[in-house]
Amino acid sequence: MYKFKLALRYLLRRKISYFAIAAVALCVFVVFIVITIVAGITVNFKGKVYNSIGDCVIHTKSLVGFGHYEEFIEQLQNEPYVYAAAPLVKNYAMVSVDQETKEIAGIEPVSFSKVTGFADWIEYHKGDVGNVFQPTYDVNLPGCVPGIGCYFRRNEDGGYDTPEQLRQIALEFNCIPLNAKGAMSRLGAGDFSSKTFYYSDHFRAGYSLDWKRIFLPLEEAQLLCGMGGPDKRVTHIHIKFNEGIGLEEGTSKVKEIWGKYLEQKKGVINYKLLENVQVDSWKNFSKAVVAMAETQQTMIIICFFLIGIITAFIVLVVFYMVVSHKSKDIGILKSVGAGQVSILSLFLSFGFMIGVLGSAIGALIGWPFIVYINEIFDFFNIQLWDKRYSSILVVPNEIDPKVLSVIIISAIGACLLGALLPSWRAARMKCVDTLQVTQL
Amino acid sequence: MSDTNTILKAEGVFKSYRMGQSDVKVLKGANLSIEQGQFVGIIGASGSGKSTLLHILGALDRPDSGIVSYKERDLNRESTGRLNRFRNETIGFVFQFYHLLDELNVLENVLLPKMAGCSAFGWLVCRSAAKKRAKGLLEEFGLGERIGHKPYQLSGGERQRVAIARALMNEPEVLLADEPTGNLDSETGNGILEVLRRLHDTGQTVVMVTHDDKVAEWAGRVIKLVDGMVEEQAWT
Numbered sequence: 001m002y003k004f005k006l007a008l009r010y011l012l013r014r015k016i017s018y019f020a021i022a023a024v025a026l027c028v029f030v031v032f033i034v035i036t037i038v039a040g041i042t043v044n045f046k047g048k049v050y051n052s053i054g055d056c057v058i059h060t061k062s063l064v065g066f067g068h069y070e071e072f073i074e075q076l077q078n079e080p081y082v083y084a085a086a087p088l089v090k091n092y093a094m095v096s097v098d099q100e101t102k103e104i105a106g107i108e109p110v111s112f113s114k115v116t117g118f119a120d121w122i123e124y125h126k127g128d129v130g131n132v133f134q135p136t137y138d139v140n141l142p143g144c145v146p147g148i149g150c151y152f153r154r155n156e157d158g159g160y161d162t163p164e165q166l167r168q169i170a171l172e173f174n175c176i177p178l179n180a181k182g183a184m185s186r187l188g189a190g191d192f193s194s195k196t197f198y199y200s201d202h203f204r205a206g207y208s209l210d211w212k213r214i215f216l217p218l219e220e221a222q223l224l225c226g227m228g229g230p231d232k233r234v235t236h237i238h239i240k241f242n243e244g245i246g247l248e249e250g251t252s253k254v255k256e257i258w259g260k261y262l263e264q265k266k267g268v269i270n271y272k273l274l275e276n277v278q279v280d281s282w283k284n285f286s287k288a289v290v291a292m293a294e295t296q297q298t299m300i301i302i303c304f305f306l307i308g309i310i311t312a313f314i315v316l317v318v319f320y321m322v323v324s325h326k327s328k329d330i331g332i333l334k335s336v337g338a339g340q341v342s343i344l345s346l347f348l349s350f351g352f353m354i355g356v357l358g359s360a361i362g363a364l365i366g367w368p369f370i371v372y373i374n375e376i377f378d379f380f381n382i383q384l385w386d387k388r389y390s391s392i393l394v395v396p397n398e399i400d401p402k403v404l405s406v407i408i409i410s411a412i413g414a415c416l417l418g419a420l421l422p423s424w425r426a427a428r429m430k431c432v433d434t435l436q437v438t439q440l
Numbered sequence: 441m442s443d444t445n446t447i448l449k450a451e452g453v454f455k456s457y458r459m460g461q462s463d464v465k466v467l468k469g470a471n472l473s474i475e476q477g478q479f480v481g482i483i484g485a486s487g488s489g490k491s492t493l494l495h496i497l498g499a500l501d502r503p504d505s506g507i508v509s510y511k512e513r514d515l516n517r518e519s520t521g522r523l524n525r526f527r528n529e530t531i532g533f534v535f536q537f538y539h540l541l542d543e544l545n546v547l548e549n550v551l552l553p554k555m556a557g558c559s560a561f562g563w564l565v566c567r568s569a570a571k572k573r574a575k576g577l578l579e580e581f582g583l584g585e586r587i588g589h590k591p592y593q594l595s596g597g598e599r600q601r602v603a604i605a606r607a608l609m610n611e612p613e614v615l616l617a618d619e620p621t622g623n624l625d626s627e628t629g630n631g632i633l634e635v636l637r638r639l640h641d642t643g644q645t646v647v648m649v650t651h652d653d654k655v656a657e658w659a660g661r662v663i664k665l666v667d668g669m670v671e672e673q674a675w676t
Contacts, residue, residue, distance in 0.1 A: 002548075002555035009543035332539045335500060336553040336606070337528020339521060432501045435539060 003342060006329075007349040010322065017354060020318040020415075024358025025365070027311040028411050031304045032366040033373075035403055040396020042297045046290055048206045048391075051117035053282040054086075056251045058237040058258060063091055063225070064182050065233035066273040072261055073237060081245045081253060084114035088236040089221040095214060096172040097151055103213045104173065106221020106234075109133065115240040118215075121203035123148075124166055133217045135200040137168050142220060143200025144171060147210035151199065158387030162202070169199035171214070177226025180233065180270045193224050207391045231269060251281040308414050315351060315418030323347065323422045330426050331434030344427040351419025355412035362411070363404060370397050446511075447645055448474040448497050448614060453506035455492050466492045467503070468668035474614070479640040480647045481659030488665040490649045491618055497647065498531045498616045499523045528557040532607030536619035538599040540591040546602050547587040550574040553609045570609075577605040581635065597628035604635055608644075615639065617648040621655055633658045 011017045060066050069087055076085040089106035109132045113119035119129040122145065124136060133143035151169065152160040174192045176184060197216060204210055219228065227233040241250040258279050265274055283290065323330075330343055338346075369376070373395050377384065387393055455467040466489040474480055474497075484490045495501040496508055499515050508515045510530065518526065527533075532553075540549045554570040555563055563570075578587055581601040591599055600620060607615055617636065621629030637658055640646050648659055656662045664671050 002544075002552060005548070005555075006541070006543060013543055328539065329541055329543075332541060333552075333556060334524075335498075335527065335533045335535075335539070336556045337524045337526075338556040339524040342556065430501075432495050435500075435535065 003346040003349055007346055007353055010326070010350050011353050011357070014322060014325075016318050016321055017350075020315050020354045021358040021361065023311055023314040024355060024411055024415060025361035027307055027414075028359045028362025028407055029366045029369070031307060031407050031411075032363060032404060033370055034300060034304055035407065036370050036399060037373075037396055038297050038300045039400065039403060040398055041392060042293045043398075044392070044396055045207060045293050049286045049290060050282050052205050052207075052209055053285060054084075054115035054238040054240040055245075055247060056239040056241070056254050056279065056281055057285045058239070058254070058277055058279050059285065060235055060273065060276045060278070062182070062273070062276055063235070064178050064180060064273060065089065065225075065227050065235040066277050067180070067231045067233045067270050068265055068268065068274065069234045069237055070232070072258070075257065075261065076237075076239060076254070079253070079257065081241050081250055083240045083242045084111060085237055085239045086111035086115045087218060087234040088112065088238060089218060089225060089227055089233075090235045091175060091221070091225040093173045093175040093214075093224065095150075095174075096170075097146070102146075102150060104175070104216055104221055104224070105213055106216045106218040106225075108218050109215075112238065115238040117205070118203065121205050122201045123162065123204070124201045132201050132215075135168070135198045136166055138198070141168075141198040141200075142195070142217070144173075144197035145201045145203055145215040146171070146199065147213050148202040148204045149211035150214060151202065154388040156388060158390065158393040166199060166201075170196050171199060172196045173214075173216075173224060175224040177224065179226055180231065180273060193226070195220070195224060210391070233270075233273070247281045247283065251279065255279040308410060311411065312414040312418040315354060315415045316421060318354075319347065319351065319419045319422035320425075322350070323426045327426075327429060327434040330429050331431050334429075334431040335435065340427040343429075344423050347423035347426050348416060348419055351415045351423070352412065354419075355415030358415070359408040359411040363408060367399065370399060373397050445475040445477075446473045447476045448472075448647070449507070449509045449512075450493065450497060450503075451507045451509075453493070453496060453503045453508060455489070455496060455501070455503050466668055467496075467506075469506070470665070470668065470670050472497075472663060472670050474645065474647060476613075477640075477643050477645055478647075479637065479645075479658070479660045481656035481662045482647065482649045482665060483651065483653060483656045483662060484665035486651060489668045490651075490665045493665065494616050494618050494647065494649045498533060498614075499526050500533075525557070528553055529610055530613050532610070532612035532615045534600070534603050534607050534615065534617040534620050536622040538591070538596075538603045538623075540599060540602055540606070542591055544590075545587065546578065546583060546589050546591070546594070547571070547574055549591065549602055550577060550605045550609055552606060557610065574605070574609060577608055578602070581605055595628070596624050597631055600624060600628075600632050601635065604632070604639075608639070614645045614647060617646065619650055620648060621650070621652070629655070 073085045073087060076082050086108060091104050092101050093104045095102045109118065109129045113129045122129065122132055125132040132145055135141050135143045148160050152162055154160055172194060174194045177193045178184060203215065222228040222232055239254060262274055265271060333343060374397065377395065384395070450470055450472045453467050453470045456463045456465040470489070470493055482490045482493065492501070496503050502516060510526065515523065541552065544552065551570055551574050554566065558566060575587065578584055581604065583598060583601055586594060586598065591602070594602065620636065621632050624632060633655065636646050636648065650656050
């Protein structure tokens with residue numbers, strides 16, 4: 001009982017304890033803010049990537065694509081764990097916007113919207129995604145849906161000054177069509193297949209797709225890329241699983257039926273192209289992109305883990321000082337019969353209190369700070385990055401109670417760790433030495 | 441007195457301290473036995489080893505060699521845990537510089553031995569009885585009005601009375617006082633000695649270390665330590 005009482009009094013009476021509490025609070029505050037923001041950015045980014053892919057992708061790295069996809073999609077749609085499947089043709093084209101090479105993606109808008117968030121990304125055809133390739137100013141013109149950043153420039157707030165009503169904008173596409181063997185399907189002066197499409201809508205996926213991708217109707221994209229004709233080809237099939245189906249579980253099932261499909265199709269025309277096809281979960285598929293964000297997150301967590309070590313060291317120093325100043329008390333306690341364990345637990349209780357108080361203060365200050373972080377930055381007119389070039393427009397501020405709990409528990413653990421060595425030293429002090437009874 | 445009344449005994453106790461490169465021999469085969477209910481004064485010049493002997497008798501320190509026994513129980517053979525319990529239950533210490541905990545008030549200081557000897561649950565059970573005893577002791581020593589005060593708010597004499605009350609909290613068999621008046625003026629010191637004598641009159645065994653012959657006269661039996669050995673025993 002006296003241990004708790006004494007630990008509390010040490011905490012309240014020793015000014016140096018306040019410095020230890022402040023160090024812990026500051027550490028928890030900073031780690032809480034940074035981890036929340038970094039985790040928010042990563043989660044947000046992964047969410048956007050997932051939203052543009054679906055759960056699983058059947059894909060080939062070859063620009064030639066693979067055939068016999070319609071039959072397989074039909075088969076997939078009969079599988080109980082599949083919610084939807086959508087074909088996609090991905091290729092590159094010179095487009096008459098800044099004369100840049102853009103990624104073109106041919107899709108069937110309805111099926112693609114079932115697998116991805118495409119229906120939510122568009123602006124002028126909300127609720128009418130089936131007609132997204134029909135320009136509102138002339139429904140008979142062939143439409144295309146560029147990422148919003150392909151045509152419009154961003155303002156300083158990171159927004160786009162888009163018109164309320166689209167005006168007619170013609171975009172010319174020049175693409176090199178490849179036949180099933182990978183050779184150019186046309187030779188001579190007309191090597192390129194060219195077609196003009198009209199701006200029918202734009203999309204906003206919230207990341208780099210917005211600057212580099214233009215959606216086209218599937219058939220048109222296939223014709224442009226040389227994938228049309230009787231043996232139509234695509235480069236990807238995007239799949240979304242029904243709710244409750246695990247990512248790995250669903251992906252391995254798709255792999256299984258794809259394997260069987262390959263067996264069935266042995267000997268068909270362009271079978272070789274089917275052999276290059278891979279089945280991946282969205283995580284594996286986007287590993288290169290997502291891993292970068294995750295690596296950054298891990299590196300930042302490691303950096304802040306070092307801050308935790310510094311906090312533990314501060315607590316250790318503070319405790320060494322407290323133990324040195326309180327050696328007489330230790331002697332008194334031992335003279336009335338307190339044992340080593342009692343002394344150890346007294347100082348560990350003290351460390352625990354510093355940890356609890358410090359992390360509580362850090363969390364209590366950090367919580368409103370993170371909730372209103374965007375408002376605070378706006379109020380002080382602080383712009384952390386140039387929003388014209390970033391897909392992050394607001395600082396992520398979603399608090400994850402689990403993350404906060406881990407930070408608090410780690411801070412308390414660091415305090416206990418920092419207090420352990422001085423407490424052990426205190427517990428082992430010799431009574432006669434601590435009472436300074438050196439008079440013989 | 442018969443040997444059955446011996447409560448504390450030191451036989452051939454040696455103790456030395458390391459000071460820099462050399463060992464300083466403090467006790468050189470000290471022999472001493474203390475009977476139950478005695479008021480013993482240990483006197484000696486500075487460096488004669490009287491405080492060291494007191495600490496060894498109270499199990500605050502261990503001898504290099506020799507036997508220290510309490511009621512024929514060899515304390516050298518006891519584990520640290522049992523010695524802690526021995527100090528908590530059997531011995532009460534009073535120090536020259538009072539050694540009260542500044543963070544605790546007077547009542548809490550007096551309760552300290554009880555709290556140190558109890559588990560958290562045990563303390564809940566015995567708390568009210570302990571408080572009653574602590575308050576009773578403080579009343580007895582004229583400190584009833586000071587229970588909420590902090591040690592630094594008390595005079596030297598009051599602090600020493602609090603220290604005596606703390607030493608008596610667990611009703612120890614032996615009260616060991618190390619220069620209890622060494623830090624007090626003579627009038628206040630006499631007040632403390634009165635308290636010790638009163639305790640002795642009630643049957644309490646008291647062992648007091650002092651360098652002052654006049655103070656030692658308050659004891660019923662005076663032991664002189666010279667050069668680490670018990671040289672003379674005088675009965676008054």
